[in-house]
Amino acid sequence: MGERVLIALGGNAMTGPDGNASPDDQRQAVERAMTHVAALISAGHQVILTHGNGPQVGNLLLKNQLAADVVPPVPLDWCGAQTQATIGVLILNALGHRTAVVVTRTLVDAGDPAFLDPVKPIGRYFTEAEARRFEELGQTWRAFPGKGHRRVVASPEPLEILDAPAALALMDAGFTVVVAGGGGVPVVRRADGSLGGVEAVVDKDTAAAVLARAVQATVLVVATDVPSAVAGYGTPDARPIGRVTVGELRAFQEAGHFASGSMGPKVEAALRFAERGGRAVITSLEHIGEALTGGVGTVVGR
Secondary structure (H helix, E strand, O other), rough: OOOOEEEEEHHHOOOOOOOOOOHHHHHHHHHHHHHHHHHHHHHHOOOEEEEOOOHHHHEEEEHHHHHHOOOOOOOOOHHHHHHHHHHHHHHHHHHOOOOOEEOEEEEEOOOOHHHHHEEEEEEEEOOHHHHHHHHHHOOOOEEEOOOOEEEEEEEEEEEEEEEHHHHHHHHOOOHHHHHHHHHOEEEEEEEOOEEOOOOOOOHHHHHHHHHHOOOOOOEEEEEEOOOOOOEEEOOOOOOEEEEOOHHHHHHHOOOOOOOOOOHHHHHHHHHHHHHOOOOEEEEEHHHHHHHHHHOOOOOOOO
């Protein structure tokens, strides 16, 4: 019998090999990625997709910044929603029949400490003078020596994927569902019980672990651009990590083997899902099929 597989695609999987995010590059990248997803579906697995959106949001932010004197910049939660829909349509066109996209909100805590010290860089580098202009619009910018100034926002912990029930209903109806793109649009619950968007981003991989539980996935696949996580990356002692226990992978993490800006969040997502009894795999997109049988990739959990 097939498995219920949640695949978390990186935002860079939606761009050209050189990182170019032109419309044609994005369309071609999505089409390439979906050939591997279609193979899993044909093999009898039920697939749920989530994805990153960093390059796409970066493009929208640049448009915001360049046109700030002409058109009021739209808030970051709007950028997240727009890119969910845009990438979703590309996936719809590539996968075809019985695919659905859910524009998704992710609940975060308004009191999350991340809001007190925004550190997540987004968008491109600008000069100090340009950064000061955007700070007057209420944004937070920081200097990065040798590179320039870049906007930073909070990256709070995801608490709940609010629209997971809609995804489950579509799955039960036989649809392949795209959900919580970019980690979901972050929202907080106000004192009156209503919801409102916030200027923040939710880590896509961390949100994928929450989503995997919500949609009752049996396997979480964190797709990246390498076949597996690596211990000692960049050193002469570098070695791929294959099948591993939660305790062993946590020990690698605590020893500092995974960079916070790249493999770190992927390993943390895999651990969070596996710690609750699931099976998580970190591997490259082209190896997903083999990874489900344990033939390749970093596999943690049952």
